[in-house]
Amino acid sequence: MKSPIILDRRAFLSATLGAVALGVTACAGDDAPRAALAAGAPLPESVPKGTTLVVGDKEHQKAIQFSGEAEKFTFEVEWANISGGPQTLEAFRADALDIGAVADIPPIHSHWTNIPTKIVASRFRQDPLNHAIxxxxxxxxxxxxxxxxxxxxxxxxxxxxxxxxxxxxxxxxxxxxxxxxxxxxxxxxxxxxxxxxxxxxxxxxxxxxxxxxxxxxxxxxxxxxxxAHGLRDDPGHLYVPVTVLADPAKAAAIREYVQAWARAWRWREANPEEWIERYYVKDQGLSAEDGRWLVENAGVADIPASWTEAIARHQETIDLLAKATGNRKLRAEDLYDRRYESVAADALAAGGAR
Structure with missing residues (x-):
């Protein structure tokens, strides 16, 4: 596994040049460029050799690694040391990132700033009002x-x-x-x-x-x-530029990544003391007491097989933001790639988390 990358101007330039090369030559070792994957086409299930995903998910990256899920990937992952909406959108704009981990607002702003993206995984909190972020x-x-x-x-x-x-x-x-x-x-x-x-x-x-x-x-x-504010504030999403989803190799790798992402959430919940010690204490420098408070406050992750209710709540947020900011209204449905809708939940149902 490659070391985490910190995105600076040189990294952005390199990634942008690499993206241009990919558009011409496809993956290394391919004899011809790959045809683009249509938006409604079924997701490929096998990942071609030489495929790489650049992922910005600083916290959950550790759970994927600690749980052993990272060792199972059939593709290469480069971990980008970025998080949050502004940083991920900047990286998307520079073609330097394939997947970002955010709440529900950055996917809206990506469309308002002409960087079309799609949500490929969603997580919420069970009992969200008593476990508010x-x-x-x-x-x-x-x-x-x-x-x-x-x-x-x-x-x-x-x-x-x-x-x-x-x-x-x-x-x-x-x-x-x-x-x-x-x-x-x-x-x-x-x-x-x-x-x-x-x-x-x-x-x-x-x-x-x-x-x-x-x-x-x-x-x-x-x-x-x-x-307390008394509102749901629990959405957590993985989102991806539509240009990345048009690459069939990356689309297949993202499907595999989402499966590991879901299993790693269950690993965190099943191994709280190990997660606290290895991540909050050793990696983040927090006390074990602070780590336990964070774990208890987070509660249990809800990874639904259907996004219908989540999309309806997202639409309410979009409508409120559009009115308050003067931005155009969007269809929440258009922010989601429903080909991935049940991928995470299906992975959990199938088991395999350590």
Missing amino acids: YRLGVAPGVAVATLADIRGKKVAYSPGQAQGALVLRVLHKAGLTKEDVELVELPSTGDVYATALASHQVEVAPIGGVQVKRYETKYGREGATTI
Whole structure:
């Protein structure tokens, strides 16, 4: 397995030149270029020799490796050290990435920014309201106990990311509009939101993962709080540029990758202590206590065999975002490649996870 790659200008240029070469010569060793795979054509089940996928899924990459799933691949994987909507879209634009792992907003923005993509795998959380990814962080000394109390407050906002969409959904639920608050555009990476709250740069911000626990612990004595938003915030997707799906070799490799992706989720749940020690403690430098909090808060992954309900929820989000941002309306159905709809669930039903 190749080492993880960190995408910089040289990597982008190299990947772009490689993509051009692929379009002319197909995979190494092929005598002639491959014909493009039509959008509605059945997925090939065998992966040609020499096929490579570049995957950006920093966290789950480790589960695929620790579980032994990576050893079974019949193709080469290059792990890209990127995550989140902005980075994956930048990499897609440069033809430097085949698969990205994101929430439900980047697939929408990819179409709005003329990078058509398709979702090929979806994961949610069982009991999503009790296992929410985010809570609304409230700055020390600021009185916000309900969603309605957000009126007039400075709210952190990251367009094009899940946190930004969550803010719009929270406002909608509270009967408020963007004009009823002061939106402060900030990147949602790392502890930026928690730091902005602590310094009163913003008064309300969606914070997720271990940042919730750390924020409450570090600033609680100063009056910092968090409140539940009461909305589903659990979608997790793998999405792929349509140009990649037109390559029959990559389309087949993606099918195999999705199967391993699903089995690795079950491995994480079946081996929580190993996952905590190897990933959260040794790889991420967290304490075992923080790791256990993250595992417990995540609950159990729901990998459905049908996307119908998920697409309906996605449509509601699209409609809200289109109205709030002035972007054109999209059909949520068009964001999904339903040839892959049952691939992950079928893999779980067939077993094979270690």
